Amino acid sequence: MTVLENIRLVALREVQVRIRSKAFLISTGIIMLVMVAGFGGAGLAEEYVGEFETAYDVGVVGQEAGATADALRETADRFGMEFNVVTYDSLGDAESRLADGGIDAVLVDRTELLFHGDTYDDVAVVSTEAVRQLELPARLDELGLSVEDLQPILQPSPLETTTLEPGDDVETASVVVAFGAMVLLFVAIVTYGQWVLNGVVEEKSSRVVEVLLSTIRPYQLLAGKVAGILALALGQLTILLALGLFMSVVSPDREIPAVAAWGVAAAAIWFVLGLIFYGFAYGVAGALISRQEEANHVTLPLMIMLGAGYFLTNIFVLNEPGGAGAMVTSLIPFTAPIAMPVRVAFGEAAPWEFLLAVGIMLVTILGAIVVGGRIYAGAILRIGPRVALREAWRFSR
Amino acid sequence: MLALQALHKRYGHIVALDDCSLEVPEGRVVGFLGPNGSGKTTAMRCIFGLVYLDSGEVTWRGESVTPAHRLHFGYMPEQRGLYPKMRVHEQLVYFARLHGVDRRKAEAASSLWLERLGLEDRARSNLEDLSHGNQQRVQLAAALVHEPGLIVLDEPFSGLDPVAVQVLAEVIREEARRGAAVVFSSHQLDLVEDICEDLAIIHQGQVVMSGHLESLRQQSPVRIVELATSDVPIESWLPRIEGLDILESSGDAATLRIPAGVRVDVILAAAMEAGHVRYFRYEPPDLTRLFLEAVGQ
Numbered sequence: 013m014t015v016l017e018n019i020r021l022v023a024l025r026e027v028q029v030r031i032r033s034k035a036f037l038i039s040t041g042i043i044m045l046v047m048v049a050g051f052g053g054a055g056l057a058e059e060y061v062g063e064f065e066t067a068y069d070v071g072v073v074g075q076e077a078g079a080t081a082d083a084l085r086e087t088a089d090r091f092g093m094e095f096n097v098v099t100y101d102s103l104g105d106a107e108s109r110l111a112d113g114g115i116d117a118v119l120v121d122r123t124e125l126l127f128h129g130d131t132y133d134d135v136a137v138v139s140t141e142a143v144r145q146l147e148l149p150a151r152l153d154e155l156g157l158s159v160e161d162l163q164p165i166l167q168p169s170p171l172e173t174t175t176l177e178p179g180d181d182v183e184t185a186s187v188v189v190a191f192g193a194m195v196l197l198f199v200a201i202v203t204y205g206q207w208v209l210n211g212v213v214e215e216k217s218s219r220v221v222e223v224l225l226s227t228i229r230p231y232q233l234l235a236g237k238v239a240g241i242l243a244l245a246l247g248q249l250t251i252l253l254a255l256g257l258f259m260s261v262v263s264p265d266r267e268i269p270a271v272a273a274w275g276v277a278a279a280a281i282w283f284v285l286g287l288i289f290y291g292f293a294y295g296v297a298g299a300l301i302s303r304q305e306e307a308n309h310v311t312l313p314l315m316i317m318l319g320a321g322y323f324l325t326n327i328f329v330l331n332e333p334g335g336a337g338a339m340v341t342s343l344i345p346f347t348a349p350i351a352m353p354v355r356v357a358f359g360e361a362a363p364w365e366f367l368l369a370v371g372i373m374l375v376t377i378l379g380a381i382v383v384g385g386r387i388y389a390g391a392i393l394r395i396g397p398r399v400a401l402r403e404a405w406r407f408s409r
Numbered sequence: 410m411l412a413l414q415a416l417h418k419r420y421g422h423i424v425a426l427d428d429c430s431l432e433v434p435e436g437r438v439v440g441f442l443g444p445n446g447s448g449k450t451t452a453m454r455c456i457f458g459l460v461y462l463d464s465g466e467v468t469w470r471g472e473s474v475t476p477a478h479r480l481h482f483g484y485m486p487e488q489r490g491l492y493p494k495m496r497v498h499e500q501l502v503y504f505a506r507l508h509g510v511d512r513r514k515a516e517a518a519s520s521l522w523l524e525r526l527g528l529e530d531r532a533r534s535n536l537e538d539l540s541h542g543n544q545q546r547v548q549l550a551a552a553l554v555h556e557p558g559l560i561v562l563d564e565p566f567s568g569l570d571p572v573a574v575q576v577l578a579e580v581i582r583e584e585a586r587r588g589a590a591v592v593f594s595s596h597q598l599d600l601v602e603d604i605c606e607d608l609a610i611i612h613q614g615q616v617v618m619s620g621h622l623e624s625l626r627q628q629s630p631v632r633i634v635e636l637a638t639s640d641v642p643i644e645s646w647l648p649r650i651e652g653l654d655i656l657e658s659s660g661d662a663a664t665l666r667i668p669a670g671v672r673v674d675v676i677l678a679a680a681m682e683a684g685h686v687r688y689f690r691y692e693p694p695d696l697t698r699l700f701l702e703a704v705g706q
Binding site for chain 1: 457458459476479480482484485486488489490491492493494495499503504506507508551552
């Protein structure tokens with residue numbers, strides 16, 4: 013049995029058991045609901061109204077009904093709508109058709125528009141315009157003018173549009189993505205970190221850990237647990253991204269700006285790095301205690317580190333993403349998982365800075381695995397009161 | 410054969426293991442006895458690398474034990490523990506696979522063990538939904554599902570009802586018959602006498618006595634005499650004989666401890682002179698007596 017095989021088995025168990033748990037299903041459901049409701053819901057509704065409510069069935073009654081129907085169709089077409097027009101011989105027929113919902117409106121004698129129940133502004137505007145067009149030649153005749161005379165007035169040359177300064181669409185999108193990434197990363201790392209801690213405490217308090225450690229090494233158990241929860245977290249986030257992508261396909265107007273796309277990619281990379289580091293840290297913290305109730309004591313230092321990442325990002329990066337403070341915040345491994353993606357979203361992180369931060373983070377993760385693994389090993393079999401860090405370090409040898 | 414060789418372990422001022430040595434041959438069951446705090450659990454944990462030794466070595470078939478060897482070991486710790494919120498069958502498969510068994514064999518072996526322990530209808534239940542006794546059975550299956558060559562059970566009988574005790578005793582015997590080396594610790598000496606031929610007694614971190622139970626009894630430097638004489642109080646004649654260690658006496662009966670070399674006919678003659686001898690037994694010490702002798706009581 014190789015080390016990787018052991019880690020894989022532990023990770024698989026983690027996925028197998030958690031994916032069936034109510035907590036996991038509910039949290040995934042909530043994420044999806046929030047996505048649909050908050051991000052996509054409004055846009056989607058708008059698009060539905062715009063796309064699907066542009067076709068109407070309209071009845072026409074009166075003299076020259078055929079000409080009226082043609083005018084309605086043509087005008088609707090110019091407005092980007094579709095009118096399915098039917099002519100009726102009597103007003104009675106048209107009204108009963110309207111009453112049973114077969115048509116949306118009836119235009120009577122080019123003077124009156126009948127609705128049943130809902131009134132549609134679109135239909136009223138199109139009908140008014142169609143009638144105006146139909147009656148225009150006759151009215152002009154009365155004034156002694158021709159349609160040709162009026163053409164330049166009716167169709168003025170389009171205005172030339174120039175902007176003095178480019179709009180801030182892209183910048184707005186960056187800030188939205190950056191802020192979103194900051195909040196999401198913070199919440200995600202705390203949440204999934206807590207999962208690791210709960211899992212470790214469960215193994216310790218149920219004493220199953222002694223059976224496990226009779227076969228596999230402590231660091232393999234911890235690494236497998238972090239890997240399993242990372243896989244689940246990525247699964248949830250993939251659902252989130254897929255849903256987001258689906259939204260943007262359904263509403264093509266909402267294009268993701270290029271900078272934002274990079275921001276998402278950077279956020280994903282840093283989420284993985286951040287969760288590996290903090291996942292290990294939370295796991296080690298969990299090894300120190302034997303009861304869930306004590307979790308707050310041991311997670312406090314981690315919350316301070318993550319909180320610092322959040323607030324320093326708020327102070328430095330959001331205000332001046334290119335500044336020195338922002339750069340330092342995005343290089344320190346404890347704060348980088350939150351600060352760096354935000355800088356990337358602003359387009360302010362140079363590639364070498366990004367790579368340097370990743371390098372520093374990888375070295376830190378290695379250190380965390382070595383140091384954390386030893387503390388974990390020293391503490392995990394000591395059931396009872398909270399184990400001091402120094403004691404755990406000594407005990408493991 | 411499993412061998413613990415001169416293990417030493419200190420926790421600060423506390424000496425947990427002090428030159429502890431023990432051998433468990435394959436195909437045999439060794440009862441591992443000792444008072445509370447004598448180092449039984451620490452010694453067992455050493456086999457699985459759960460304790461960092463100050464010195465000494467644990468070997469299996471002559472080789473220093475490595476994680477690769479431990480894949481063929483089975484362990485049931487004193488503090489029972491499995492995943493409460495995991496299905497019983499999946500749990501057994503998981504433990505088998507951690508011991509290097511491939512998926513198909515792991516699933517078959519898990520089903521087999523559940524059937525053997527009468528739990529086949531609970532395979533898909535979460536562990537926490539089982540009764541305490543049934544959880545114990547699953548724990549035993551988890552230690553044995555990968556068909557280990559060495560089986561270490563720490564206090565396997567504690568908390569079991571008499572039926573479960575019989576089931577476990579039978580399983581232990583069968584595993585030894587299959588060729589496994591089995592060592593288990595217990596406080597219930599009658600059970601140990603019933604199940605194993607070999608035993609080891611640990612006291613203050615040191616194995617002070619080990620071997621075949623019957624030869625240990627014969628090799629003991631003491632013998633136990635139990636006697637009773639009718640109508641004559643023991644107090645009136647027995648204390649007059651010199652060099653006797655009276656363990657118990659009441660009315661006309663007494664239990665004595667004498668060195669193995671001492672001639673017993675002197676005592677018998679004195680008893681016959683004092684009155685009518687109702688019974689007279691001369692025996693090597695039983696396990697309880699051996700145990701108490703070994704731990705200096």
